[in-house]
Amino acid sequence: MLIDRLAIDALSRECRRGFMRGRDSHSVRIVMVAESFLPQINGVANTARHVTDRLLAHGHQLLIIAAGPGPDTYQGVRVIRARSFGIPGYKEFPVGLPDPAIERAMADFKPDLVHLASPFIIGAYGLRSARRLGLPTVAIFQTDLAAFARQYPWFAKADRGITAWIRRVHSRADRTLAPSSASVAQLVQAGVPRVHTWGRGVNLDLFDPANRDEAWRREISPDGKPIVGYVGRLAAEKKVKRLAELDGLDCRLVIVGDGPDRASLEHTLPDATFLGMRRGTDLASIFAGLDVFVHTGEHETFCQTIQEAQASGVATVGPAAGGPLDLIRPGVNGLLFEPGRPGSLRQAVAQMLDDPARRQAMAEAGQRRVQTRTWPAVVDDLVNKHYAEVLQEAATRGSQARTSWSRRAA
Template sequence: MRVAIVTESFLPQVNGVTNTVRHVVDRLIQTGHQPLVVAPGPGLSDYRGAPVVRVRSMGLPGYKSFSLGLPDPAVERALAEFRPDVVHLASPILLGAVGLRAARRLDLPTVAVYQTDIAGFARQYGLHAEAAVARWVGRVHRRSTRTLAPSRSSRAQLAEMGVHDVHLWRRGVSLDLFGPDRRLPELHSRWATRQDKVVVGYVGRLAAEKQVRRLTEVAKVPGVRLVLVGDGPERPWLERHLPDAKFTGMLRGDDLARAFASLDVFVHPGEAETFCQTVQEAQASGVPVVAPASGGPLDLVDPGRTGLLYDPSDPRSLGRAVTSLVADPALRGRLATAALAEVQGRTWAGVVDQLVTQHYGAVALGRAGTPLAA
């Protein structure tokens, strides 16, 4: 099968959209399919033998390192020349809308993957455009042949936008990379600074949409050593307000896996996650999780069994949840063990194979398929 992936983000940018596209392309190549990637901004023109078509872009205001794709006739030319069986729209917003229009002109079926709560993103950046953005995103998905959502919460978001025939497609986790065996006692000891300290960490972009300023609540918990893995525009503010925290910068590959596994507790403060991949990665690393009772984590955390959920509307809830884990090593162990068992079957190979057989195949053959059950 020939698959054209029009994505809002790709390497060298590293984020959830990029990582998902990368895993999809890896598996498509491994199983004998032919992918093409269309992406914004400068970067590589070939990924593992798959051509990458680069189109015009601009930096996101307030976050210049994030490239926004712009209307570009190169998108339609690339699709016309490649002649795909299906067009995969990865988190379609701007470039994805261009890809959708081109695909409709060329009479090509589309699979639109909802991955970013862009309306919530706009709210966090104070853009006062949440309603308009939601209408735009809803229109893109309604005009696509099929829409996939990563969680039941994101399905509900799409329903509010008028998108109702939505199918569930979750994310895989790299079980060959993340695991408890990656824990480095010497790294943990270096971070903890004292034997009685519990290392609590956040992994991800240091950006407003992740609500990382709430990590100041975690830093107030007695006995905590806070570690932040990642980078982004909020880092200067966090460094000023968290002088005792450890900032590692962005880590990848084995370094990232070792950092995850060397934590005692993982915290994610953002409540606008459609899935929250880092929760899965922490669980696969054998680390207990604290996440908001909102968005994607609702599907990933069984409260009291595979992690803890806190109430994001309660300014003390996050601190209480972290305190309960800091004070109870046995609880940390039980949550970590149950969560690790839960993620063992969630391989990227299985997830991408499902995408190909159940979703690409259905739209390419013109079959309606079965919508997401309640």
């Protein structure tokens, strides 16, 4: 037993050293099963891409299994595309279907670990395959599907079933990583074991106050009024219609994004400027050009756009619920509003507009907060801590199983 324990400790140290040495390290083989991946643009796909980029930069070997159509390679990595279908209101978010080819591909690749990006359907099938193959698993919880379902009449009654399914899936993973303290508490309350916190990074090379474009600001606000903006999907769960509370405030409202609610929002918010979907440097310039960023959705497990606004040097207002609770310290780097109290959002934005000096101080504090939250730093934490610990735990279980078998044989 002592020899087994020493061997396990040595393996753990080697795993950690190997991860941290980067290109010179032992190459770890990882299968990523993603409910969404490029060319889709959403939080799940973006996170999966950043994780992939960093793993490749450190010389690890990957196989990606993803839902929906798209290229069959990414940065030289093979991408297996599972069959999928679209759902009403979310047709651009394909839902993958189970396929025996997933397990065959995993077995052929011979991975050390399986990374499940927001597992639901093909992720659940990937988890089942990993368990059958005896592979350790790390599951990333990213989307509160049960809360989203309640916003749509045709899914409203499915929220309990979705919660039960998420509990079932994540309970079978070796480790679940949730992006905020609120989502960790939600999963623990639902009965999911082995939940840890793992946040999200932000691209500081892209989102920067230096991208502020005064010509764009004059175009949006010729009279020099402060610009308040929202960036995100225009859908029921984002509660964008709540921006109607800002009517009458001395500001210009900008809406960036697209989705099924755009037409109704244009009717509800006739004075707002709708810019549609924007990406890359164009989006970064818009972020930096805002005076106040507002996020209205109360079901965010993290809320990446708040981090992007903070990196852009913009004061932020978000709901006192979910992921924003970890990102905004009220009165320090932004303000929170009460989702259940009418007028609370208007009051928070009005405070920002009425005190430019305080608003600027909060913007600077928000920018300082994200300086250590780069994607490389966040993914390195995933690898050096969570992957390494799960691999160590798997080695321990293997050693215990061998010892038990030896005792029975004796």
